[in-house]
Amino acid sequence: MDAGRRLRSNVPRHSDLDLAAHIAEGAGRILLGVRHQRLLTGRALGDVGDAMAQQWIAAVLRTHRPDDAVLSEEAPDDPVRLRSRRVWVIDPLDGTSEFSRGTDDWAVHIALTVDGRPDACAVSLPGRGELYRTDVVDPLPDELSGRMVTSLYGAGYESAWVARALGLRMFAVGSAGAKAMAVVRGAADAYVHGGGQYEWDNCAPVGVAEAAGLHCSRLDGSALLYNRPDPYLPDFVICRMEIRDRVLESLAQIW
Ligand SMILES: Nc1ncnc2c1ncn2[C@@H]1O[C@H](COP(=O)(O)O)[C@@H](OP(=O)(O)O)[C@H]1O
Numbered sequence: 001m002d003a004g005r006r007l008r009s010n011v012p013r014h015s016d017l018d019l020a021a022h023i024a025e026g027a028g029r030i031l032l033g034v035r036h037q038r039l040l041t042g043r044a045l046g047d048v049g050d051a052m053a054q055q056w057i058a059a060v061l062r063t064h065r066p067d068d069a070v071l072s073e074e075a076p077d078d079p080v081r082l083r084s085r086r087v088w089v090i091d092p093l094d095g096t097s098e099f100s101r102g103t104d105d106w107a108v109h110i111a112l113t114v115d116g117r118p119d120a121c122a123v124s125l126p127g128r129g130e131l132y133r134t135d136v137v138d139p140l141p142d143e144l145s146g147r148m149v150t151s152l153y154g155a156g157y158e159s160a161w162v163a164r165a166l167g168l169r170m171f172a173v174g175s176a177g178a179k180a181m182a183v184v185r186g187a188a189d190a191y192v193h194g195g196g197q198y199e200w201d202n203c204a205p206v207g208v209a210e211a212a213g214l215h216c217s218r219l220d221g222s223a224l225l226y227n228r229p230d231p232y233l234p235d236f237v238i239c240r241m242e243i244r245d246r247v248l249e250s251l252a253q254i255w
């Protein structure tokens with residue numbers, strides 16, 4: 001019998017939202033511990049962080065939600081998820097290279113999807129001491145920032161195109177979760193990505209962004225769907241509603 005089933009009878013009951021938030025926060029604390037005093041650095045730091053966060057999250061989900069399926073960047077894909085309505089889509093450490101370099105642009109993504117749509121989601125940015133969850137979102141600032149957040153590894157053609165069309169200044173941040181939360185915080189008006197990603201990179205961030213009242217879609221404007229047979233989800237936009245039409249119109253010229 002595995003640990004999850006053995007413990008199930010006496011574990012406290014948490015709502016899906018509380019569970020998502022507790023996991024995002026707890027995994028963040030583990031990752032801060034892994035980075036303690038820079039006793040590990042570089043590749044070893046990232047590898048240990050990925051593995052320890054994955055192991056703890058998997059055990060917690062087995063314990064508290066033994067009947068739910070899981071899709072994780074750090075675990076083999078189990079096709080049982082394709083027969084499940086409730087699937088946790090998780091990235092135990094998004095922004096592994098930034099984490100390994102000792103910067104604060106990294107995140108933990110925990111999303112419960114129901115029928116392929118983000119439901120109870122949480123994103124933690126442990127280096128910044130921030131936790132975002134779908135049921136507690138601060139109002140967006142009234143003023144637009146006039147900025148677009150982009151990857152540290154180059155803006156990409158699509159985001160550069162939109163930034164130019166709308167006159168947005170670009171600034172670079174590592175990690176998909178950290179970029180999406182920059183829009184949720186109002187530090188950027190848009191995050192446009194066309195260069196390749198997987199469902200775990202954007203599912204929880206999109207859940208939180210939608211709850212914050214932001215527009216989220218594929219670059220062609222269609223809905224973002226999760227728990228698909230192929231978890232590759234290479235393009236999406238998260239932006240303020242005030243600029244949604246202009247963003248999608250400019251993308252329609254190239255996409
Ligand atoms: N072209 C691409 N193909 C696959 N994954 C990509 C990608 N571009 C970005 N990603 C993933 O998206 C996350 C954010 O990347 P970036 O900060 O460069 O925008 C990273 O996740 P991980 O750190 O979890 O691997 C990265 O691996």
Ligand SMILES: [Mg+2]
Nearest residue numbers: 091094095201
């Ligand atoms: Mg990732």
